[in-house]
Amino acid sequence: MLLAIDAGNTNVVFALLDGRTIKGRWRIATDPRRTADEYAVWLSQLLALEGYARDDVKGVIIATVVPRALHNLQVLASKYFRSDALIAGRAPLEWGIAIDVDEPASLGADRAVNTIAAHALYPGDLITIDFGTATTFDVSDYSGAYKGGIIAPGINLSLDALVTAAAKLPRIAIEAPETETVVGRNTVDQMHIGIYWGYIAMIEGLVARLKAEVGRPVKVIATGGLATLFERHTAVFDHIEPDLTIQGLAIMWERAHIH
Numbered sequence: 352m353l354l355a356i357d358a359g360n361t362n363v364v365f366a367l368l369d370g371r372t373i374k375g376r377w378r379i380a381t382d383p384r385r386t387a388d389e390y391a392v393w394l395s396q397l398l399a400l401e402g403y404a405r406d407d408v409k410g411v412i413i414a415t416v417v418p419r420a421l422h423n424l425q426v427l428a429s430k431y432f433r434s435d436a437l438i439a440g441r442a443p444l445e446w447g448i449a450i451d452v453d454e455p456a457s458l459g460a461d462r463a464v465n466t467i468a469a470h471a472l473y474p475g476d477l478i479t480i481d482f483g484t485a486t487t488f489d490v491s492d493y494s495g496a497y498k499g500g501i502i503a504p505g506i507n508l509s510l511d512a513l514v515t516a517a518a519k520l521p522r523i524a525i526e527a528p529e530t531e532t533v534v535g536r537n538t539v540d541q542m543h544i545g546i547y548w549g550y551i552a553m554i555e556g557l558v559a560r561l562k563a564e565v566g567r568p569v570k571v572i573a574t575g576g577l578a579t580l581f582e583r584h585t586a587v588f589d590h591i592e593p594d595l596t597i598q599g600l601a602i603m604w605e606r607a608h609i610h
Contacts, residue, residue: 416460574594
């Protein structure tokens with residue numbers, strides 16, 4: 352089986368895959384200081400709880416947007432899984448798609464992997480929205496080429512900034528307001544409205560602008576833990592794929608071992 356690792360700014364996600372089927376999925380807070388030994392103790396216990404052992408892992412693939420975390424993850428692969436990890440975007444595992452932007456090397460690994468997965472799952476022009484630490488909008492064309500996109504503050508970042516900068520505002524949970532009114536009658540309701548409906552307005556507005564600029568029919572694919580939070584109150588998503596990055600890593604692994 353394959354161990355796919357997606358190291359993001361907030362969490363590192365580990366997924367155990369049999370082909371493209373996810374058998375287990377675990378996450379831990381991103382900390383570049385975390386050692387391979389610490390990862391191994393934590394992950395071995397979680398594998399065992401699901402009925403698996405380290406020996407079941409035959410390969411490791413990593414995508415990371417946190418360069419300082421990479422070394423310890425590579426050591427984890429070599430020391431505890433006896434595998435030289437493949438690193439998404441690095442030889443011999445290049446993207447295999449055109450990165451049609453001004454600075455291709457600056458594209459985050461997660462965004463490239465998401466584009467690969469989205470193109471494999473859905474034909475045509477696509478907008479892929481990933482709700483993570485930042486909310487990213489990525490545009491790819493019918494050939495699978497990455498054309499560019501948008502980076503916006505994630506909803507958690509937006510709320511943290513608001514609460515930090517305004518001393519009297521309380522910390523609230525990120526959730527859909529109980530009603531669809533946008534006239535809040537108290538401070539907490541007004542904050543829920545501003546964060547939730549304001550974020551939906553941003554998503555819908557940016558997607559509308561992107562679609563107009565592409566000028567052809569476009570499917571919108573959403574991923575990331577918060578995608579389902581907005582699903583009930585907007586029709587902007589055509590598909591939600593919670594595990595898009597992991598699926599992309601599985602696809603890249605397949606391609607590396609077919610050719």
